[in-house]
Amino acid sequence: MKFSLRFNNDLPVRDYVIYARAAEAAGFDQFWVSDDLFLRSAPVILSAVALSTERIEIGTCVLNPYTLHPAEMAMVAATLDELAGGRFNLGISSGAEDFISNWLGMAFRYPRTLVVETVTAINRLTSNQNAAMDGAVLSWSEEAWLRFPAGRRAPIYLGAMSPRMLEEIGAIADGGLPLLFPPEHYANVLPHIQRGLERAGRALDDIDLAACIWCSVSVDQRAAEAMLADKIAYYGHSLSPMILGQLGLTRGDFEPIRRAYHVEQDKRAARDMVSPRMMRMGIAGTTDALNARLDELAALGLRHLSFGPPLGPDILAAIDAIGRDVIPRFRRD
Numbered sequence: 001m002k003f004s005l006r007f008n009n010d011l012p013v014r015d016y017v018i019y020a021r022a023a024e025a026a027g028f029d030q031f032w033v034s035d036d037l038f039l040r041s042a043p044v045i046l047s048a049v050a051l052s053t054e055r056i057e058i059g060t061c062v063l064n065p066y067t068l069h070p071a072e073m074a075m076v077a078a079t080l081d082e083l084a085g086g087r088f089n090l091g092i093s094s095g096a097e098d099f100i101s102n103w104l105g106m107a108f109r110y111p112r113t114l115v116v117e118t119v120t121a122i123n124r125l126t127s128n129q130n131a132a133m134d135g136a137v138l139s140w141s142e143e144a145w146l147r148f149p150a151g152r153r154a155p156i157y158l159g160a161m162s163p164r165m166l167e168e169i170g171a172i173a174d175g176g177l178p179l180l181f182p183p184e185h186y187a188n189v190l191p192h193i194q195r196g197l198e199r200a201g202r203a204l205d206d207i208d209l210a211a212c213i214w215c216s217v218s219v220d221q222r223a224a225e226a227m228l229a230d231k232i233a234y235y236g237h238s239l240s241p242m243i244l245g246q247l248g249l250t251r252g253d254f255e256p257i258r259r260a261y262h263v264e265q266d267k268r269a270a271r272d273m274v275s276p277r278m279m280r281m282g283i284a285g286t287t288d289a290l291n292a293r294l295d296e297l298a299a300l301g302l303r304h305l306s307f308g309p310p311l312g313p314d315i316l317a318a319i320d321a322i323g324r325d326v327i328p329r330f331r332r333d
Helices: 013-026 042-052 070-083 097-104 111-126 163-172 183-200 221-238 241-245 251-263 267-272 287-299 315-325 327-332
Strands: 002-007 030-033 057-060 088-092 156-160 175-178 211-217 283-285 304-311
Touching (some): 002 013, 002 327, 013 030, 030 042, 070 088, 088 111, 097 221, 111 156, 111 163, 156 163, 163 175, 175 211, 183 211, 183 287, 211 221, 211 287, 221 267, 221 304, 251 267, 283 287, 287 315, 287 327, 315 327
Parallel strands (some): 002 030, 002 304, 057 088, 156 175, 211 283, 211 304
């Protein structure tokens, strides 16, 4: 069983160094940082983390080919992998249409095709090959190659919420970062990934599939729930209909919350509108509550648990608690 931590890119850079060191000491295998728009740069954050750790793998979750060109992604992957001594994983996906279209005014066209062609191009570049291609979206000449030697082909993990993108995890990726909101959503996600594996003639053992959950760990139940509610209020409107449907929700249910949070900048009002059903997207409370809901995932054969934000009102305490109470339980089993 593997264990990883995921962070949003909304904290001071020095905090990630502290948390990465704590994660390494607590027995985590990977440390991921998102690259959400208008927040801190994940590649910069991970550069600091790479220089401050020795064993733990680092990764982006996720870069998207609309706001960062695939050629630049390959440059980032090869350079960060060099800096980290072969510990970098490149997490990519298409990003959320709501943010890219509404915030940036960019056309959100052919997301799956663009991601598939991006994976092909980056795999060639980080394998020190020419990436000339004439795809449906990307069209590169024979001048498309890295001007410095990549140490290895950087593993690519796909972030996914929709059925078609989940299928591509199985078909083309080294690993997957499927969003499981709620955690039990894994049972619905797996068949889509299996279809991709069958299409490519591969087995589940051939990829590193991380079950990406939200959690807020604390003995203070109220504080833990408040942290999780804030995360749901910020992101809930951007989640896929497939994820929301597991809980009988729609994007329309989040429209008042979205408006309060993003338009009116009234975060407290937005949090107060998060319903108990919406709170099922993640897990808030003690490590006992966390273990109780993770047991079902482990029973399904899952071999990588990925704990994501907000993690808890005291992040260092949450890292220590998961390392003490959760990792030994599932690693032993």
